[in-house]
Amino acid sequence: MEAPIGLFDSGFGGLTVMKEIVKLLPNENLIYLGDTANLPYGNKSPETVIRCARANAAFLLERGIKLLIIPCHTACCHALEILKQELPIPIVGVIEPGLQLVHNFRRIAILGTTSTIESGLYQTQIRKQNSNVEIFAKACPLFVPLIEEGFHEHITAKLIAQHYLDELKGKIDAALLACTHYPLLRKVLDEELGANVALIEPAVGCAQIVKKILVEKNQLRIQKEKPHYQFFASDDPEKFRKFGKLFFGTVIEKVEKNKKL
Amino acid sequence: MEAPIGLFDSGFGGLTVMKEIVKLLPNENLIYLGDTANLPYGNKSPETVIRCARANAAFLLERGIKLLIIPCHTACCHALEILKQELPIPIVGVIEPGLQLVHNFRRIAILGTTSTIESGLYQTQIRKQNSNVEIFAKACPLFVPLIEEGFHEHITAKLIAQHYLDELKGKIDAALLACTHYPLLRKVLDEELGANVALIEPAVGCAQIVKKILVEKNQLRIQKEKPHYQFFASDDPEKFRKFGKLFFGTVIEKVEKNKKL
Numbered sequence: 477m478e479a480p481i482g483l484f485d486s487g488f489g490g491l492t493v494m495k496e497i498v499k500l501l502p503n504e505n506l507i508y509l510g511d512t513a514n515l516p517y518g519n520k521s522p523e524t525v526i527r528c529a530r531a532n533a534a535f536l537l538e539r540g541i542k543l544l545i546i547p548c549h550t551a552c553c554h555a556l557e558i559l560k561q562e563l564p565i566p567i568v569g570v571i572e573p574g575l576q577l578v579h580n581f582r583r584i585a586i587l588g589t590t591s592t593i594e595s596g597l598y599q600t601q602i603r604k605q606n607s608n609v610e611i612f613a614k615a616c617p618l619f620v621p622l623i624e625e626g627f628h629e630h631i632t633a634k635l636i637a638q639h640y641l642d643e644l645k646g647k648i649d650a651a652l653l654a655c656t657h658y659p660l661l662r663k664v665l666d667e668e669l670g671a672n673v674a675l676i677e678p679a680v681g682c683a684q685i686v687k688k689i690l691v692e693k694n695q696l697r698i699q700k701e702k703p704h705y706q707f708f709a710s711d712d713p714e715k716f717r718k719f720g721k722l723f724f725g726t727v728i729e730k731v732e733k734n735k736k737l
Numbered sequence: 738m739e740a741p742i743g744l745f746d747s748g749f750g751g752l753t754v755m756k757e758i759v760k761l762l763p764n765e766n767l768i769y770l771g772d773t774a775n776l777p778y779g780n781k782s783p784e785t786v787i788r789c790a791r792a793n794a795a796f797l798l799e800r801g802i803k804l805l806i807i808p809c810h811t812a813c814c815h816a817l818e819i820l821k822q823e824l825p826i827p828i829v830g831v832i833e834p835g836l837q838l839v840h841n842f843r844r845i846a847i848l849g850t851t852s853t854i855e856s857g858l859y860q861t862q863i864r865k866q867n868s869n870v871e872i873f874a875k876a877c878p879l880f881v882p883l884i885e886e887g888f889h890e891h892i893t894a895k896l897i898a899q900h901y902l903d904e905l906k907g908k909i910d911a912a913l914l915a916c917t918h919y920p921l922l923r924k925v926l927d928e929e930l931g932a933n934v935a936l937i938e939p940a941v942g943c944a945q946i947v948k949k950i951l952v953e954k955n956q957l958r959i960q961k962e963k964p965h966y967q968f969f970a971s972d973d974p975e976k977f978r979k980f981g982k983l984f985f986g987t988v989i990e991k992v993e994k995n996k997k998l
Contacts, residue, residue: 513785514775519885521973524774621882624780630900632893639891712782 477695480505480704481686482536485548486517486528488624488716489656491723493547493570496683498705501690503697505704507539509734510720513710516620517550518589518655525591529555533563535708535734541565542695545686547679549588549654553595566689573681574652575601581650581674583610587640587665588654590615598654612648616640616655623657624719633661637668650674660722707731738956741766741965742947743797746809747778747789749885749977750917752984754808754831757944759966762951764958766965768800770995771981774971777881778811779850779916786852790816794824796969796995802826803956806947808940810849810915814856827950834942835913836862842911842935844871848901848926849915851876859915873909877901877919884918885980894922898929911935921983968992 481497483490487510494508511517514528529551533544544559544567546552552569560567575598578584586598593615602611618636627633644651651673653659659677666675690696697703709716713731720728742758744751748771755769772778775789790812794805805820805828807813813830821828836859839845847859854876863872879897888894905912912934914920920938927936951957958964970977974992981989 513781520774521976524972618882618886618888621879625879627879627897630896632896632900635891635893635896636888639893711785715782 477542477697478505478699479540479542479695480507480706481543481545482507482509482539482541483545483547484509484511484529484532484536484551485546485656486510486551487512487515488720488723489620490547491720492656492659493545493679493682495723495725496679497545497686500680500683500687501696503699503703505697507536507541507706508708509535510707510709510716512712512716516589517548518591518620519617520550520591522554522591522595525551525554526558529559530562533559537563537565543568543686543689545682546570547656547682549656550591553592553597566693568682568685568689570656570678570682571597571601573685574598574654574676574678575605577676577678577681578602578650578652579605582608583612583648583650585612585614585644585648585651586654587614587616587651587658589620590617592654598652610647612644614640614644616658619661620655620657623660628660628664633664634667637661637664641665641668644669648673650676652676652678708734710734738803738958739766739960740801740803740956741768741967742804742806743768743770743800743802744806744808745770745772745790745793745797745812746807746917747771747812748773748776749981749984750881751808752981753917753920754806754940754943756984756986757940758806758947761941761944761948762957764960764964766958768797768802768967769969770796771968771970771977773973773977777850778809779852779881780878781811781852783815783852783856786812786815787819790820791823794820798824798826804829804947804950806943807831808917808943810917811852814853814858827954829943829946829950831917831939831943832858832862834946835859835915835937835939836866838937838939838942839863839911839913840866843869844873844909844911846873846875846905846909846912847915848875848877848912848919850881851878853915859913871908873905875901875905877916880922881916881918884921889921889925894925895928898922898925902926902929905930909934911937913937913939969995971995
């Protein structure tokens with residue numbers, strides 16, 4: 477099926493998930509929308525995040541997507557269930573794959589933006605699947621700007637990680653990276669939390685769920701022509717193009733500006 | 738004249754200017770709008786900042802303000818001249834007072850957000866008033882999130898200041914704090930740049946210009962009843978109320994949500 481898969485995120489982070497989709501589903505056409513005019517979502521209220529998420533989804537639906545991925549934890553926490561009820565296509569978020577991956581751990585840290593942690597969604601869902609767990613939910617609001625400004629290998633990233641995570645040392649078996657930016661801090665987090673703590677990223681699991689749905693619905697794209705990747709940003713496409721490479725791993729050739737979101 | 742003075746900013750920073758207005762013009766009624774749904778402005782494009790600035794100004798004009806203050810350098814760089822042409826009331830920004838204060842220095846650093854520095858406005862204006870100056874323009878994009886997350890006295894604030902400012906050491910006589918958040922980093926900047934470098938804040942100068950205009954137009958409020966301060970935020974009024982104190986210096990009792998901006 478030629479129709480593309482759509483993804484939206486507040487900015488760049490979701491490109492780490494798109495990278496996994498490209499790996500697992502290399503034939504699919506993809507449209508990515510970075511809502512950079514409204515970033516970040518992580519310190520905004522549920523109401524504002526829901527308004528942005530609806531506008532993003534509408535923009536992608538107009539482009540005929542067959543499935544929507546929301547590779548942004550904050551948007552998933554506030555808007556995933558709402559959009560599932562409102563939209564006529566399958567929607568895959570990053571919460572479910574994260575939950576599956578922490579299933580076998582008993583002492584779990586959830587690291588995310590303020591808005592994600594305050595939503596309490598991960599805490600509730602993890603407890604629902606296993607009431608016998610210890611949960612440590614920790615907002616790490618400076619991680620995103622540090623990464624977006626290229627400081628993820630700077631000494632300050634380590635010091636700020638210490639500030640946030642010192643209290644978790646020796647108390648956890650796994651840390652769920654509930655923000656798509658955080659994999660760029662993997663080295664720092666490994667050093668800070670110790671090698672015996674599993675760092676859980678939902679990106680691969682998300683791609684697997686998408687594949688499963690498309691197989692079941694017989695909607696995989698099987699044409700042999702090269703797939704088409706389209707990128708949109710709601711602010712400053714050129715900045716998105718340049719900076720996106722850090723997250724996507726390969727050069728992004730062209731980014732279009734979408735209308736005001 | 739009972740009509741209030743209006744102020745808008747992307748968030749909290751402009752409250753440091755409002756504080757100076759309260760000191761110099763203690764009888765004036767004031768309305769402050771923090772456009773927290775769209776913050777930060779400092780990493781957004783001119784087009785997006787202009788769109789937000791127009792919406793903010795319209796919101797305040799509807800409330801009958803007699804004068805508009807834009808205590809946000811990024812908004813001033815992109816939208817001050819545009820709004821001056823479009824609106825029927827006097828508008829005071831933070832650029833002119835800053836320029837007046839650096840007038841007697843020969844080696845000047847401009848510290849601001851990426852968007853402010855990239856606009857090139859300060860560089861052009863400073864050179865216009867004195868072609869015989871050395872200008873060092875430096876974007877310091879992590880300062881705002883550090884301050885907004887309460888890290889302005891943390892060791893990382895010092896290390897990040899070093900990262901940005903090391904190259905300026907010994908080369909400047911004055912540093913213009915071209916972002917209303919930066920006064921909260923005064924101690925760190927003093928240590929990093931040295932006591933012989935003047936740190937220039939335009940807030941007081943901005944208040945003086947406002948007073949001069951109101952005196953000339955005979956629009957000062959002279960009633961003896963206590964003035965009325967109204968606060969609006971476009972996202973999460975309660976967060977604005979709590980966090981605003983850090984910038985305003987006194988407790989903010991009530992913040993109202995404005996309509997979607």
